[in-house]
Amino acid sequence: MLVTSPGHSTKAHQRAIFDRQCAELRQRRRLHTAFGLLLFVALCIGSAVIGKFSPIALIEGAPKLGEYVQRTLPALHWSSLGADLAYWFYGLRKWLDLLLETVLMAYLATLLGSLGALLVCFYGSRNLALNGWSYHLARRASEFFRTIPDLVFALIFVFAFGLGPLAGILAIALHSLGANGKLFAEANENIDMKPVEGLRALGSGWVQTMRFGVMPQVMPNYASYVLWRFEINVRTAAVMGFVGAGGIGMELITAVRSLYYEDISAILILIVVTVGLIDIGCERLRHALIGRETLE
Amino acid sequence: MLVIDGVSRRFDTKTAVANVSLRVERGQFVGIIGRSGAGKSTLLRMINRLVEPTSGQIMFDGIEVTKLRGSDLRAWRARSAMIFQQFNLVPRLDVLTNILLGRIGRHGTLPSLFMRFTDAERAMAVEALDRLDLMAAAFQRAETLSGGQQQRVAIARALMQEPSIVLADEPIASLDPRNAEHVMSSLKAINGENGITILCSLHTLEAARRYCDRIVGMANGKVVFEGTPADLTQAAVHEIYQGEEREGDVSDDVAAPAGWLAPRPEVASAPA
Numbered sequence: 001m002l003v004t005s006p007g008h009s010t011k012a013h014q015r016a017i018f019d020r021q022c023a024e025l026r027q028r029r030r031l032h033t034a035f036g037l038l039l040f041v042a043l044c045i046g047s048a049v050i051g052k053f054s055p056i057a058l059i060e061g062a063p064k065l066g067e068y069v070q071r072t073l074p075a076l077h078w079s080s081l082g083a084d085l086a087y088w089f090y091g092l093r094k095w096l097d098l099l100l101e102t103v104l105m106a107y108l109a110t111l112l113g114s115l116g117a118l119l120v121c122f123y124g125s126r127n128l129a130l131n132g133w134s135y136h137l138a139r140r141a142s143e144f145f146r147t148i149p150d151l152v153f154a155l156i157f158v159f160a161f162g163l164g165p166l167a168g169i170l171a172i173a174l175h176s177l178g179a180n181g182k183l184f185a186e187a188n189e190n191i192d193m194k195p196v197e198g199l200r201a202l203g204s205g206w207v208q209t210m211r212f213g214v215m216p217q218v219m220p221n222y223a224s225y226v227l228w229r230f231e232i233n234v235r236t237a238a239v240m241g242f243v244g245a246g247g248i249g250m251e252l253i254t255a256v257r258s259l260y261y262e263d264i265s266a267i268l269i270l271i272v273v274t275v276g277l278i279d280i281g282c283e284r285l286r287h288a289l290i291g292r293e294t295l296e
Numbered sequence: 297m298l299v300i301d302g303v304s305r306r307f308d309t310k311t312a313v314a315n316v317s318l319r320v321e322r323g324q325f326v327g328i329i330g331r332s333g334a335g336k337s338t339l340l341r342m343i344n345r346l347v348e349p350t351s352g353q354i355m356f357d358g359i360e361v362t363k364l365r366g367s368d369l370r371a372w373r374a375r376s377a378m379i380f381q382q383f384n385l386v387p388r389l390d391v392l393t394n395i396l397l398g399r400i401g402r403h404g405t406l407p408s409l410f411m412r413f414t415d416a417e418r419a420m421a422v423e424a425l426d427r428l429d430l431m432a433a434a435f436q437r438a439e440t441l442s443g444g445q446q447q448r449v450a451i452a453r454a455l456m457q458e459p460s461i462v463l464a465d466e467p468i469a470s471l472d473p474r475n476a477e478h479v480m481s482s483l484k485a486i487n488g489e490n491g492i493t494i495l496c497s498l499h500t501l502e503a504a505r506r507y508c509d510r511i512v513g514m515a516n517g518k519v520v521f522e523g524t525p526a527d528l529t530q531a532a533v534h535e536i537y538q539g540e541e542r543e544g545d546v547s548d549d550v551a552a553p554a555g556w557l558a559p560r561p562e563v564a565s566a567p568a
Contacts, residue, residue: 198384198450201344202457203374203401204408211409212397216388 072265089266095248099274101165102247105240106233109169113176114226117142120177121184122210128188128196130206138181146178150236154245165246172233172240180225187221188214223289227282234278238271297321298343298461298493303352303362304517305338312338314517315352320461320495325487327508328497330536335517336497340463343495344376345369356461374401377454379483379496381466383446387439391430391449394438395421398456417456424452428482444475451482455490462486464496468503480507501533 047053076084089095122128124138150171157167196213204212241249248271255263298320305313313335320326328336341347343354345361354361356372364372377398385394396413403412413421425431428448433441438449447467454462464483468476484507487494498504504511505525513521513528513536521532 192387194380194382194384195386197346198378198380198386199397199400201346201373201378201380201384202398202453203370203372204397205370205405207405208400208403208408212386212389212400216386 069265072261072268074262074265088262091251091263091266095251095267095270098241098248098251099270102237102240102249103234103274103278105165105169105247106172106230106237109172109237110176110226110230110233112169112173114180114222114229116173116177117180117184118222120181121188122214124181124185125188127191127193128210128214139185142178142181142185144178145174146182148175150175151239151243154240154243158244163244163246165240168237168240168245168247171245172236175236176229176233180229183225184218184222187218187225191217220289224286227286227289231275231279231282234275238275297357298495299355300339300343301353301355303339303342303349303354305335305342305347306350311517313342313349316514316517316519318512318519318522320493322493323487323491324509325484325494325507326496326510326512327504328495328512328514329499329501329504330497330514332499334514334536336514337465338517339514340378340465340495340497343461343463344373344378346378370401374457375460377457377459377462379447379450379454379462379464379467381469383438383443383450385438385446385449385453388437390435390437391441392421392425392434394449395424395452395456398453401457420456421452424455427455428452442475443471444478447471447475447479448482451479451486455486459492461493461495464494466497466499469499476503483507501528504528 074084074088076088120138120142123130123134124142126135129135129138153171153174154167157170161167161170191214195217196209199209199213237247237249238252239247239249241247241251242253244250248267252264252267252271254260255267298318300316300318300320303313303316304311316335316339328339330336338347342349343361345364349362352362356376359372361372386397389397393411396411396417399413399417400408425434428451430445430448430452433445433449438446441449450467462483467483468479471479480503483494483496486492496508498508505528508525511521511523511525511528512519513532515536520535521528523532
C-alpha cells in the first residue's frame with residue numbers, strides 16, 4: 001500500500017513500527033539459535049552415551065589397531081623384495097579375476113537399477129505424476145528399496161538363487177533403483193515446465209511428453225547420478241562376498257576369519273587401488289559432462 | 297467453424313472466463329485484446345483443453361471439443377496448434393527436431409520414442425524451415441536462438457501439425473518490434489495462404505488493428521467488444537482497457553498447479 005499523505009508524523013510512525021518489527025525479528029532469531037544449539041549439544045551427548053563412545057576406550061584400543069595392521073603386513077627385505085612381494089601377492093591372478101567380477105557386478109547392477117529408476121522416476125515427480133495414487137506408490141517403492149540395506153537383500157537373494165554374483169547384482173540393482181529413483185525424480189521436479197506444456201498442446205501422450213519434454217532437460221543430471229552410483233556400487237560389490245553374493249568379498253572374509261593376515265592386507269590394497277581408480281575415472285567423466293554443459 | 301457457447305472457468309473463487317460465447321468462421325484472423333488477467337490465455341487454453349472449462353461447450357466443425365477424451369483429445373490437440381508467449385520449445389533439442397515434434401501427435405508412442413519420422417515428414421520440415429527463414433539455424437539447439445527465431449521455430453512446428461486452427465497466446469509479447477512484425481506477418485501469411493483460422497491474443501491495439509479481420513475485446517473474463525478493427529472506437533477501447541478496478545490478477549491464483557495435466561498460469565504480459 002502506498003501512503004498518499006507523506007506527512008512527517010506518519011513517517012515517524014512508520015519508522016517506529018519498522019524498528020519494533022526489527023527488534024521482534026531479532027529476538028525471535030536469537031531464540032531459535034539458542035534452542036538449536038541446545039538441541040545439538042543434547043543430541044551429541046545423548047548419542048555418545050548410548051553408543052558407548054568414550055575417549056578412554058578409544059585411547060586404550062588405538063594401539064591394538066596399529067598392532068592388527070602391523071600383523072597383516074608381511075616382512076619385506078630389500079635383498080629379496082621381488083620374491084617377498086610375489087609371496088605376499090601369491091594369489092594375485094585369482095584376486096584380479098575376482099576384482100574384475102566385482103567391477104562387472106557393479107556395472108550390471110548400476111545399469112539395471114538405473115533403468116528401473118528411469119521407469120519409476122516420472123511417476124514419482126510431483127509435477128509430472130499422473131495421479132496421487134501412482135505418485136505415492138512410486139515414491140514409497142523407491143524409498144523401500146533404498147532403506148533396506150543391500151546386504152540384507154543379498155542374503156535373501158543368496159537364499160533364493162544360491163551363492164554367487166547373481167544375488168549380489170540383484171541386491172545392488174534394487175538399492176540403486178531406490179536411490180536413483182529418488183534422485184531422478186527430484187531432477188525432474190526442477191525442470192522448466194514450458195516444453196512440457198508445449199508438447200501437450202501438440203497432442204503428445206504422457207510417455208512421449210516425458211521422452212521429449214522432460215528427458216532432454218535432465219539427461220546430464222541422470223548421467224552424473226549414474227556415474228556416482230557406479231562408484232558407490234563398486235565399493236558395495238566388494239563386500240557382497242561377505243554373505244556369499246559374489247565378488248572379492250568372499251576371499252576377504254575368508255582371510256579375516258582364518259587369520260591369514262598377509263592375505264587381508266594384500267586383498268585390501270587391491271580393493272583400495274581399484275576403487276580409487278574407478279572413483280577418479282568416474283569423477284573425470286562427470287566433470288567432463290558437467291563442464292561441457294555449463295560451457296555451452 | 298469454431299463455436300464457443302457459454303464457456304466459463306473458475307479458479308477457486310476467481311472467475312477467469314465468465315460465460316463467453318463466440319463464433320469464429322473458417323479462415324478468419326481473430327484478435328483477442330484485453331488487459332493482463334482479462335481471461336484471454338485461459339479462453340485460448342480451453343479451446344485445446346490445456347485448461348478444462350468449468351461449464352459451457354466448445355464445438356469445432358461438428359466435434360464437441362469439450363467432450364473429447366484420451367486419444368480423441370490428443371488428435372484434436374494435434375489439429376489445433378498453439379503458439380505460446382514463451383515459445384515452449386524443447387530448449388536442448390535442435391531446431392529441426394523441435395519442428396519434427398509437430399508431428400508427434402500423429403505417431404504411436406513406441407516409434408516416436410526413437411524419433412522415427414517419415415521421409416515425407418522430413419521434407420515437410422525442410423519446407424517449413426525454409427518458409428520461416430530458419431535454414432541456417434536448423435542444427436542449432438533451440439535455446440541458443442533469439443526470441444524472434446524461437447517464435448518462428450514454434451510457428452514452423454505449428455505448420456507441421458497441418459492445423460485446422462492456430463491458437464496464438466500473446467505470440468509477440470516477449471519480442472522486440474522488428475521480430476514481432478516478422479512473427480505477425482508469418483502468422484498472417486499462414487492465414488492467407490493456407491486458409492488456417494487464427495485466434496490470437498494480443499496486448500497492443502496497434503498489432504490487433506493491423507493484422508486482424510475481427511477483434512474481440514475482453515475485460516474481467518467477459519467479452520465486452522466484438523467487431524472489425526474499424527468498429528474499435530475510442531469508447532470501445534476505453535471499455536476494454538479501463539474496466540472496473542480489480543484487486544490482483546487471476547494469474548496469481550493459478551500459479552502453483554499440481555500434476556502434469558494441471559493448467560499453466562496465464563503469463564502476465566507487458567503493460568499495454
